[in-house]
């Protein structure tokens with residue numbers, strides 16, 4: 486059966502082949518090598534679970550999604566990212582997939598130029614080319630989706646990411662995927678409560694999965710936050726960082742929204 490994830494990846498491959506015809510791999514490698522070095526996203530995210538200043542927020546620039554359709558126009562992604570940074574975001578996530586999420590590599594470059602915190606290239610990474618491309622456009626961190634990769638790809642792409650000086654947010658949805666992520670040596674692991682094969686969201690899924698995460702990986706809770714309470718919930722369940730898209734792009738005052746999410750997590754101890 487073809488899943489949503491399979492069909493997204495088919496489009497991603499077509500688009501990347503077209504880009505690679507324009508700018509061959511060797512040229513992209515040279516561009517990546519001459520880019521400013523990547524910022525340390527691991528340090529920016531670690532210890533969020535013990536820090537009295539609250540859980541880390543990964544704030545996303547996302548125009549649309551396969552599950553919800555159009556979310557926000559975002560005419561100036563750099564301004565949105567700068568607003569997230571002023572609210573206290575630790576990392577900016579930029580969707581670069583175009584067909585379903587309305588993103589682009591120019592969004593990534595614009596955001597990179599507009600903030601001085603680490604930037605995540607959020608895409609479906611299935612080919613070596615995309616990693617050099619991510620670096621060339623200024624990414625500090627890339628997403629690796631365990632469900633989209635076999636163990637060998639996962640291992641090879643994780644090493645390539647590290648060779649390029651970047652970190653990877655390795656995304657899992659099931660216990661088995663968490664185990665695969667940890668076995669290859671992932672240092673930042675995300676649990677996406679949205680199943681990318683069906684797009685179903687189950688908020689209770691994080692707590693069911695989080696107990697399988699070892700203590701020494703940075704734990705990221707992804708998706709489904711609709712307000713400060715959602716962030717608090719994930720913080721109580723031991724997340725170091727929470728990745729939020731829709732609720733932030735639709736809020737209207739992104740700086741205030743990020744602030745309120747961070748301060749919500751401070752009431753973690755009060756039950």
Ligand SMILES: O=P(O)(O)OC[C@@H](O)[C@@H](O)c1c[nH]c2ccccc12
Nearest residue numbers: 677707708709710728729730731732
């Ligand atoms: O908009 P939300 O529900 O806050 O979700 C954000 C983020 O977790 C989601 O965009 C996401 C998580 N993993 C992905 C992989 C590909 C594309 C998108 C995603």
